[in-house]
Amino acid sequence: MAATRKDGAAVTELSGPAQHGVELYRRMLVVRRFEEAVQSLFQKGEVHGTTHLYVGEEAGAVGVADVLRPHDRVAGTYRGHGHALALGVDPQALLDEMLGRETGVCGGRAGSMNVIDLGNRLIGCFGIIGGSISAATGAALALRQQGDGVAVAFFGEGTTNHGYFHECLNFAAVLRLPVLFVCENNRYGEFTPFEDVTAGEIAARPQTLGIPTETVDGMDVWAVREAAEAAVERARAGEGPQFIQSMTYRFVGHSRSDPGRYRKPGELEEWKQRDPLKVAREKLAAAFGVDGAVVDGVDAEVEAQFEAIVERSLAAPYPDPVRDAAREFAPTTS
16 A cells, blocks of 8 residues: 655555554544435435434444454444444445435345345344344354354443343353354443443353453454454354453434433543544554554545545435335245
8 A cells, every 4th residue: 555645755655464454444434434424414304214323433343344254244233334334335335225225235225224235244234122132143053054154243232131132142152152242332322321221240241151251442443353353263163152342432322313412521522532543543653653644545535435425325216116126025936
């Protein structure tokens, strides 16, 4: 990867860990710009229904997705745009989907919360609390029978108080399934601080079932990646389910109707000092010697990319209910 400074001076070409680090930054930035585009389009009436944005949590999905293989499977949440993009879902097709266009990844029929892209290992995003855990546990059972692959479930900390959580973790532990459970603890279950409704430590729950558990800084993509790599390899090696608690924070409300007034004074500003993009920029410079001009170039490139993506999405056609009726049903075989 080569770059040029604004003053025209050449920047050293990157390779190895530095180049990989810049790519991790780029993936997080794509998620951030996508969510900002969705929010802007929603406010203009172009996105219908509701939206749950992943702004602030980008390091979690990108860090985990980076260690997965083609045969692995992932189940995301209703805050799943970040999960989808981290897995490689085309941002153009995903934004088209948000706008209900026929060129969307699901033909404009999934909307914001129910995206599926099996070609990119995404078995679904689930609006039902805990649905991702159930789906990933089932996928892990199938993958073990096939002899290859690890399943991953993303879910929020509020899910740990639901039946899906306890039943699926117990089932996975008993059968030693190859599944990684990733709890994205963003501190709030919708509008309620998680400590107000959750007794004890979340990490203690999987530990009582004998599931190896690690709590990581969910604002640091390298910390998430390191923990995920070790956990996925253990699961792949037949050591049973694994659990990661990613301590993170969303910079926006729970959904479109939430202004976030329940936050403690100064809390949001404090967490923004640990913005995953800011953390990554600082680490790229300090640990890998990446010139700021390289990162600035990535910023400009992704910004231009999304200007074009938004323009194309707005021009894309809607599905025709008559012409495309067959897409609503599974193909008939004789």
